[in-house]
Amino acid sequence: MKSLKDAREELKKVLKRLHEAKPEELGKIKEEAAKYFKETDPKELALAEQELIQEGTPRAEMKRLCDVHLDMMKEQLKVSAKSINLPASHPISILKDEHKVIKRNLKKLKRTLEKLKTCHSFDEARGQVNILKELSHFFLETEKHHQREEDAIFPRLEAHGVIEPPQIFKEDHVEFKAKKRILNELAMGAEKGDFKEFLGAVAPIIDFLTKNLEDHIFKEDNILYPMSLKTLDKNEWPDVRKSFDAIGYCCFAPADLSKKKK
Ligand SMILES: [Fe+2]
Ligand SMILES: [Fe+2]
Incomplete structure (x- = not known):
């Protein structure tokens, strides 16, 4: 089984490739990235992004990238967020x-x-x-x-x-x-x-x-x-x-x- 650290490194690589993709490659890379995002929970994704910023990716660029993968994860995220049940007072x-x-x-x-x-x-x-x-x-x-x-x-x-x-x-x-x-x-x-x-x-x-x-x-x-x-x-x-x-x-x-x- 992959360690959490390895999984995060892999996720960072995917994010980096999305970040560096030329417009003509974006479709293919998105397809490949989709399978990673399917198994990724929001916290892991946020921490991977955080590490990329700490390693030098400008925050503004990260924000743009965030929109790309968010778009890809939209449906999946909606489903997992819906399953959270909290009292109205929370x-x-x-x-x-x-x-x-x-x-x-x-x-x-x-x-x-x-x-x-x-x-x-x-x-x-x-x-x-x-x-x-x-x-x-x-x-x-x-x-x-x-x-x-x-x-x-x-x-x-x-x-x-x-x-x-x-x-x-x-x-x-x-x-x-x-x-x-x-x-x-x-x-x-x-x-x-x-x-x-x-x-x-x-x-x-x-x-x-x-x-x-x-x-x-x-x-x-x-x-x-x-x-x-x-x-x-x-x-x-x-x-x-x-x-x-x-x-x-x-x-x-x-x-x-x-x-x-x-
Ligand atoms: Fe806010
Ligand atoms: Fe808000």
């Missing part, structure tokens, strides 16, 4: 519930942009601009969600030697925060300037958020959270929950908390 359940609300609002954001694109003036777009104002406020509120991940879960992962994945997710959070702030400023200041200019400014931000935040959530639900469940000790989770409560929640209360309020 911190991971709370985060996943929040993701559902965030995803719904990302769809709404996309629809709003599509409708805005059919308008020619602020007068015509008033209803959509109001929706955009509400949505941009909602997305600012989700900062608490990211803060709980960063302050209550990431340091615990790092204490267990999982260093790189939290760094990648943190970098995403910084980018999202900046975009969400600009979106909110644009929405709140709308109707003051030129409608075309306004549309030209909000469109790329909405495109960025709908694509990248959706991907970020997928990676968390299917890789980062299952990996956290495997990495943290069972008795650490009540403390995570305490940290969650201390940081606070978003304007949308997760199922467990709204039940408590009644």
Whole structure:
């Protein structure tokens, strides 16, 4: 039987080949890689990536690569993440519930942009601009969600030697925060300037958020959270929950908390 170390080295080789593949070879290498990914659990994959970064692969490159193999593992990951059963009060359940609300609002954001694109003036777009104002406020509120991940879960992962994945997710959070702030400023200041200019400014931000935040959530639900469940000790989770409560929640209360309020 292969030792864990050998298996990781092999996995790293596969990842490296994917990373270095020329476009015309990518299909073939993907096919070969698929069989490795089938047997790989998310934590092993994350640790292999972490080692590659420590050995010199730039983090940005790793992120791009991550998207390639994620795409290949999508179905398999969904199945294994689905099999995790947790009570609604568990911190991971709370985060996943929040993701559902965030995803719904990302769809709404996309629809709003599509409708805005059919308008020619602020007068015509008033209803959509109001929706955009509400949505941009909602997305600012989700900062608490990211803060709980960063302050209550990431340091615990790092204490267990999982260093790189939290760094990648943190970098995403910084980018999202900046975009969400600009979106909110644009929405709140709308109707003051030129409608075309306004549309030209909000469109790329909405495109960025709908694509990248959706991907970020997928990676968390299917890789980062299952990996956290495997990495943290069972008795650490009540403390995570305490940290969650201390940081606070978003304007949308997760199922467990709204039940408590009644
Ligand atoms: Fe996150
Ligand atoms: Fe998240």
